Amino acid sequence: MRAFVTSFILGSALALGATSAKAADMTDDHVNELIEAYIKAHPHVIFNAVSDYLVKEEQKSAAKAVEDAFNNPVPFTLSDHTPVLGDKDAPVTIIQFAEFECPFCATAHETLTEVMRRYKSKVRLAFVHMPLSFHKHAIPAAKAAIAAQRQGKFWEYHDALFANQDKLGEKLFIQTAKELGLDMAKFDKDRNDPALDDLIQTDSKSGAAIGARGTPYFLINGVAVNGAQPIEAFEAVIERHLANLDKKGK
CATH class of the missing domain: 3.40.30.10 (Glutaredoxin)
Incomplete structure (x- = not known):
């Protein structure tokens, strides 16, 4: 999650021209400052991006659970007395x-x-x-x-x-x-x-x-x-x- 947020913010900031520096040339302090500034300026963008990310991750998890359930059915033998x-x-x-x-x-x-x-x-x-x-x-x-x-x-x-x-x-x-x-x-x-x-x-x-x-x-x-x-x-x-x-x- 942290890696996703960092990559998203840095990519968005560079795309919007928030800095003229290339990502490869930026120091850790510069990156942190850029991230902090972007969050303050665009909180709704961050919220929406994180929400979308979580929904997609949940969907992936649910889909995997369904596949696992069908691929690994729970064995159960009915008793003679079971109606x-x-x-x-x-x-x-x-x-x-x-x-x-x-x-x-x-x-x-x-x-x-x-x-x-x-x-x-x-x-x-x-x-x-x-x-x-x-x-x-x-x-x-x-x-x-x-x-x-x-x-x-x-x-x-x-x-x-x-x-x-x-x-x-x-x-x-x-x-x-x-x-x-x-x-x-x-x-x-x-x-x-x-x-x-x-x-x-x-x-x-x-x-x-x-x-x-x-x-x-x-x-x-x-x-x-x-x-x-x-x-x-x-x-x-x-x-x-x-x-x-x-x-x-x-």
Whole structure:
């Protein structure tokens, strides 16, 4: 940065005829005086130049990060218990690390619903439980969803919990199970199964192991997307994956 500013100011000063001396003939003191004088006379020029430089550097850094993400996808193997929505042969898999009380997860749920609608058989969605410790309903909600999964109704239950996130609690868990026509005795037995604690903890640890520090967090064919990003962010990654697959197929 310092080298850029010095070169820019010196070059600008010489170009504007601020000195008749050649840069090669100038002493360090002369250069410093010239730089100081130019900054005082043209502060806005310096500000704009530095701003442009920082923007370009940030763009370069972002572009490199994207390339690195696609060239070095994060490996993650879905567990047998992981619920998956969509065509099993879909070329793109979105793995969502989330929980049912997180408001950002609810926002992301709406985005993902639209993603699935747009891409249909090209995308499948997996859900990995990552309940946050400071959300009191997160673990009970996860257990209820897993109990619904054992009766083949995970995604319906999942959708209902997000649609009624402001009502999370025992009343909603039971009401939703009844509305979905679940066997209530089995539902209650399954959500109180001690094995669910280990299952949920395993999910959470697997997310933390690949860098998920909060929810929601996503892997799109191994490319990480952090937070409740707009649909354009998901589309950009999905479209690039599909384009890369098309190239490989030719």
